Amino acid sequence: MIVVLALVVLAALALVFMFRVARGHAKPADPQRLSQAIRAVDVEAFRNLIDPAEEDFLRKSLAPAQYRAVQRQRLRAAVEYVSCAAQNAAILVAVGDAARRSPDPTIAAAGEKLVDSAVRLRLYAFQAKGKLYIGILLPGTRISPSALVENYERMTGLVFQLSRLEYAARTGASSV
Amino acid sequence: MTLRVLTWNYLIIAPHVLLIVLLVALVRSRTYRQFPAFVAYVASEILQFVVLYPILTLPSVFPPALYAVAYSIGTGLSIGLRLLVLYEVTAYLFRNHELLRRVGGQLFRCMALALLLSALGLAAYTGGMSFHRLLSTLNLLDRTASILQCGLLVGLFSFSSYFGISWRSHAFGIALGLGIFASVELANSSIRTHVGYAYNMYLNYLTMVVYHACVLIWIIYLWAPERSSQYALKTLPEHNLEDWNQELQRLIQRG
Numbered sequence: 001m002i003v004v005l006a007l008v009v010l011a012a013l014a015l016v017f018m019f020r021v022a023r024g025h026a027k028p029a030d031p032q033r034l035s036q037a038i039r040a041v042d043v044e045a046f047r048n049l050i051d052p053a054e055e056d057f058l059r060k061s062l063a064p065a066q067y068r069a070v071q072r073q074r075l076r077a078a079v080e081y082v083s084c085a086a087q088n089a090a091i092l093v094a095v096g097d098a099a100r101r102s103p104d105p106t107i108a109a110a111g112e113k114l115v116d117s118a119v120r121l122r123l124y125a126f127q128a129k130g131k132l133y134i135g136i137l138l139p140g141t142r143i144s145p146s147a148l149v150e151n152y153e154r155m156t157g158l159v160f161q162l163s164r165l166e167y168a169a170r171t172g173a174s175s176v
Numbered sequence: 177m178t179l180r181v182l183t184w185n186y187l188i189i190a191p192h193v194l195l196i197v198l199l200v201a202l203v204r205s206r207t208y209r210q211f212p213a214f215v216a217y218v219a220s221e222i223l224q225f226v227v228l229y230p231i232l233t234l235p236s237v238f239p240p241a242l243y244a245v246a247y248s249i250g251t252g253l254s255i256g257l258r259l260l261v262l263y264e265v266t267a268y269l270f271r272n273h274e275l276l277r278r279v280g281g282q283l284f285r286c287m288a289l290a291l292l293l294s295a296l297g298l299a300a301y302t303g304g305m306s307f308h309r310l311l312s313t314l315n316l317l318d319r320t321a322s323i324l325q326c327g328l329l330v331g332l333f334s335f336s337s338y339f340g341i342s343w344r345s346h347a348f349g350i351a352l353g354l355g356i357f358a359s360v361e362l363a364n365s366s367i368r369t370h371v372g373y374a375y376n377m378y379l380n381y382l383t384m385v386v387y388h389a390c391v392l393i394w395i396i397y398l399w400a401p402e403r404s405s406q407y408a409l410k411t412l413p414e415h416n417l418e419d420w421n422q423e424l425q426r427l428i429q430r431g
Contacts (some may be wrong), residue, residue: 003298007319007363007366011359011362014358043420071276116275118307121424122338123275150375
């Protein structure tokens with residue numbers, strides 16, 4: 001019964017969501033007016049907030065509890081910057097999309113490039129925010145995709161070695 | 177003829193007459209080139225009606241078991257074609273975005289696998305009422321497919337909404353109609369799996385009304401010409417997207 005109720009509620013939520021999307025689709029915004037909503041975001045200030053050298057300096061200079069508090073504040077500020085940049089990118093996707101359909105080939109080509117850059121930023125912002133939130137939860141933790149890959153390869157190598165040893169032990173035991 | 181019988185016949189016949197109108201519109205506007213799977217789905221629904229309606233209304237000529245088998249085959253075919261239409265709409269939406277096609281493709285494959293495993297797990301866990309083996313199996317299949325379709329469509333709308341991908345009217349209309357039908361079918365098939373034959377008439381009416389509405393949505397969106405941009409842009413605003421992209425990429429790849 002609970003499963004049925006849960007599925008019915010999920011179906012209802014999906015329906016409401018789709019109607020909201022449909023309503024948004026019916027009212028396209030004027031891209032020229034939209035571009036007035038773009039806010040300037042200082043990338044230098046953001047760079048400073050996520051600078052590893054700055055982070056190391058703070059870690060050495062402050063007591064652990066103080067370092068964690070300061071680092072969390074810095075990362076929350078960094079999340080705000082990324083969110084703002086991502087919001088600008090969302091506006092620029094709409095602007096670029098409108099430009100892509102321009103009869104002027106120069107504007108159309110520029111629009112194409114704009115959409116590509118803006119979509120890329122939205123994707124990177126999603127990943128970066130995930131990493132920043134992990135940093136807020138565990139300040140000082142460093143997560144690198146390449147380190148994850150290395151660890152995974154090391155782990156699979158160890159599993160392979162182990163299975164070879166087990167096989168050798170079994171065949172050695174059976175021959176005895 | 178009572179009002180109930182009239183309503184019943186209207187709800188069975190009218191959507192399929194409208195589907196013929198839709199098919200004509202699709203062929204005339206050459207939309208079949210962009211959405212061949214959707215055209216195949218519409219044609220298949222019309223064909224199913226042509227086969228099933230006489231079997232249903234002439235029990236003296238056709239044995240009842242034949243309807244159950246034909247209906248089951250038809251339902252299986254509809255489910256398969258709807259999934260194919262969903263794939264077609266997704267491919268059409270991302271055709272101009274290489275990055276999104278790659279990312280979206282991976283994401284949707286994972287989502288489809290996760291949804292399918294959840295739905296199959298749910299089917300194994302809850303089973304169904306053993307009121308009729310074929311109908312029970314069909315119900316579980318319907319529910320599994322609805323979970324998959326509903327989940328993927330919500331994912332597609334969310335994904336395109338996050339990235340600000342603009343939908344052309346035709347693709348949006350197809351996806352919206354499919355999504356509404358999948359959501360209602362999910363609720364419907366879940367209830368049916370639990371209650372069996374009880375409330376069957378009301379659940380059937382609900383399915384037919386919603387299907388009628390979905391066909392009307394498809395006609396409204398697909399009959400109208402594609403919406404062109406009503407806004408002309410003369411200049412593009414200043415931006416520093418490339419600086420931000422470099423910085424964020426560095427952050428993501430950093431250890």
